[in-house]
Amino acid sequence: MILIQAKLVFLSQEDKQTVLDLMRRWSSCMRFAYKRLLEGYDRNTLKRDLQGMFDLNSRYVDDAIMKARSTLESAKELGRSPKRVIFGGKKLFEKLQKRHINGKAYKKLKIKWQEKRKGNLYSRGDKSKKGNLNTRIEVKENGTFLRINVGERKYVYAKIEAGYKKNKSREELLQEIAESNIPYSAELKLKNGNIYAYFAIEEKYPETKITKEKGVIGIDVNAYPDNISWAETDEKGNLISYGKISMPELSSGNKNKKEYFRWHYAHEIVKIAKEKGKAIVIEKLDIKEKGKRGDFSGRKSRRIRHNFSYKSLLSKIKTLAKREGIEVIEVDPSYTSIIGMLKYAPQYMITKDISAAYVIARRGLGLQEKIPDNYVNFLNTLTEKELEELKEHVKYTVKNKNLKRKHLKEINKAIKLIQSLESESGRVLRPLDGTSFSTYDFWRVLKVAVVTPLSPEKVPRDFSVLKELLIQGKWGDP
Known part of the structure; x- marks a missing residue:
């Protein structure tokens, strides 16, 4: 999935207010649909009733129901109570309940929460409709615009600012998408008084050419210390080479910085696999421990946050590997560290982290570990x-x-x-x-x-x- 972020600049303040009103109604529709799904309503009934209730066309309503269902399923998957979901952010809501926050700080926090709660709009792409019917990218002589459907045969145009002038790659990509008529989804979000658009395009990967036929590279991601250990094997599972990449940046820093370095280290791993002509074997991480309250708080929260961070890193490795035509194999990580430390660490005189990566690699080849x-x-x-x-x-x-x-x-x-x-x-x-x-x-x-x-x-x-x-x-x- 390719994601492109852009800022929308409206031709007039009136146009912006019209879109903000649309976003408010769509957000309300999505929250209302979520409540009805909890009560057991079906999609067809909701779609029929919500159009007139929120003055939205059938596509907008359908997308709102889809988003509501996605939120519901996500809550269940994480083991959280769907009835306790707070739109706009639970953390922000809890901060607003604290009595010591008042004045300008309270007002600023409340605006931020309301923007996240009411400033949303999502529109799915459709190949039969040449990309996206409700939010369509159009290329004009004076720039690239987003045409937003705000009512029956009523449209508002907003100019797309996809980056700095000296770097037009994102805007050129959007123009190619508009001209090729490929389906893309568009999500509008309100932040600090500005409206931003996020365009998502399903990526087509090349044919997989590098497989496990000649061996694999096993990846073990470690939280303490932050590093990636890798082990290369031949097609029979014999250890050929190994190494370690330190990742100190992932233990601290802001969200954007860590996201940048996750991509950076994912590129390093894929580069190694491409040079050696080997498939990649990674752990299939599942976040099961949710703490006493079920909200990932408590003594295990640090480890859980690391798991989320590394799950994101492994996801990026998968994406980059697929772009290079490299096979990615996911395996159960159970007991890989214990087996590695007891069987292969003393045998090859390697660390327990590298030995765990070696066990992961062998597991990716379908090999069983015989107990000595x-x-x-x-x-x-x-x-x-x-x-x-x-x-x-x-x-x-x-x-x-x-x-x-x-x-x-x-x-x-x-x-x-x-x-x-x-x-x-x-x-x-x-x-x-x-x-x-x-x-x-x-x-x-x-x-x-x-x-x-x-x-x-x-x-x-x-x-x-x-x-x-x-x-x-x-x-x-x-």
């Missing part, structure tokens, strides 16, 4: 006494190092799984009586049994000490 025999043998030799010693050691660490109780809960679960195992070889990977013990459970247990004694406070960066255990089967007191 020496790790299976190690767990089968743990005695009841050693398990209790491990448990007491962890309890002491949690109490004296002020660690989170969730660590102890996870470790207790892992120890119970270990205690349920029988000593016979191979028994580890099969379902046990009363216990569902999967391969992932095994890696969780192994992390607790091996990594916790080495570094109880936090996960170490260096796993070279595990090489003898992994390869030669040497171990001492657990």
